[in-house]
Amino acid sequence: MKSIVVVSSRTGNTLKVAGAVAYALDESMEAVKVEENPDVSEYDLVVVGTWIDKGGADKKAAEFIKKLRDKRVAVFATLGAYADSEHAGKCIENIISLFDKSCDVVGSFICQGAVSQKMIDMMTKMFPAGHPHAMNEARIKRLADGKSHPDEKDLQNAREYFSALKASVLAQ
Ligand SMILES: Cc1cc2nc3c(=O)[nH]c(=O)nc-3n(C[C@H](O)[C@H](O)[C@H](O)COP(=O)(O)O)c2cc1C
Structure with a gap:
């Protein structure tokens, strides 16, 4: 094959x-x-x-x-x-x-x-608190888990x- x-x-x-x-x-x-x-x-x-x-x-x-x-x-x-x-x-x-x-x-x-740091920084700036995509504890943990x-x-x-x-x- x-x-x-x-x-x-x-x-x-x-x-x-x-x-x-x-x-x-x-x-x-x-x-x-x-x-x-x-x-x-x-x-x-x-x-x-x-x-x-x-x-x-x-x-x-x-x-x-x-x-x-x-x-x-x-x-x-x-x-x-x-x-x-x-x-x-x-x-x-x-x-x-x-x-x-x-x-x-x-x-x-x-x-x-892993999500690139550049992308994480961009998301953090783009989505302020209260926005559905804003950084929260679960999201921060998932991104940290993803690093490796x-x-x-x-x-x-x-x-x-x-x-x-x-x-x-x-x-x-
Ligand atoms: C512009 C952009 C959009 C993304 N969209 C999603 C998404 O919708 N869902 C998701 O789980 N990850 C998303 N990611 C994360 C990437 O899919 C993930 O980091 C992937 O492993 C990158 O693969 P690569 O290193 O081969 O480019 C996005 C990343 C970027 C930069």
Whole structure:
């Protein structure tokens, strides 16, 4: 089975996960950045990774996804929220909804990724107390928890998830 991992990453979190995903699918494979706009016509499985921007795929990943036709695909993402949150589930749904109906989505993986300090400072300034997105204790804790992500456990989870996915696709 020929697979390719295509990734959109701004600050490096999703790129780290992409390395683990590529390794799980083929130890000698390296992820390709979405900016390279790879030709995927020869691949049996196209795995697309994106950082979460406003609840879904970022613009570059979204544009790439929308162009795919008749492909077996899987997705992965990193986000500032917790991986087991309702928001994370919605983000995955939003990414999956971008694929053309002719594509077969066979898997998805998401984990937390540190939010850059620049973004945290911007959010703090932009949303004053009382605003629904204002900094509060829960938000500050989540951002602090996120600082170390993706961590070794996230990368291991990604490797395990995509090894199992590969085995199940090969068994079909
Ligand atoms: C402009 C912007 C929008 C974001 N929107 C969301 C969001 O809607 N939900 C979320 O959980 N995280 C959001 N994040 C956090 C990023 O998805 C997260 O930090 C991700 O791990 C960054 O990945 P990267 O290092 O590969 O760029 C946002 C970050 C930025 C900079």
